[in-house]
Amino acid sequence: MAKAAKAPASFETALAQLEDIIQAMDSGDMPLETALASYKQGTELIKFCQGKLADAEQQLKILENNELKALDLPNGQ
Numbered sequence: 001m002a003k004a005a006k007a008p009a010s011f012e013t014a015l016a017q018l019e020d021i022i023q024a025m026d027s028g029d030m031p032l033e034t035a036l037a038s039y040k041q042g043t044e045l046i047k048f049c050q051g052k053l054a055d056a057e058q059q060l061k062i063l064e065n066n067e068l069k070a071l072d073l074p075n076g077q
Contacts, residue, residue, distance in 0.1 A: 007048060008045065008048055011048075011049055011052040011053070014045045014048045014049050014052075015045075015049060017041075017045055018042055018045045018046065018049070021038045021041060021042045021045070022042070024038065025038055025039070025042075
């Protein structure tokens with residue numbers, strides 16, 4: 001049974017992990033099971049990064065009177 005992945009500490013950390021996965025998969029030396037697990041981890045990292053980028057974009061849209069207001073997310077993230 002697969003264990004749940006821990007969320008990355010930041011966008012930059014997730015991006016660096018994703019780049020490492022891509023480099024390892026591009027080498028072609030990865031066994032099939034490892035490649036599948038890496039692919040799954042990569043898709044989770046992509047979703048995390050997309051969420052962080054969407055949050056940042058939303059904050060920019062809230063810009064008012066040259067002040068960036070904090071974004072109140074409904075789930076407290």
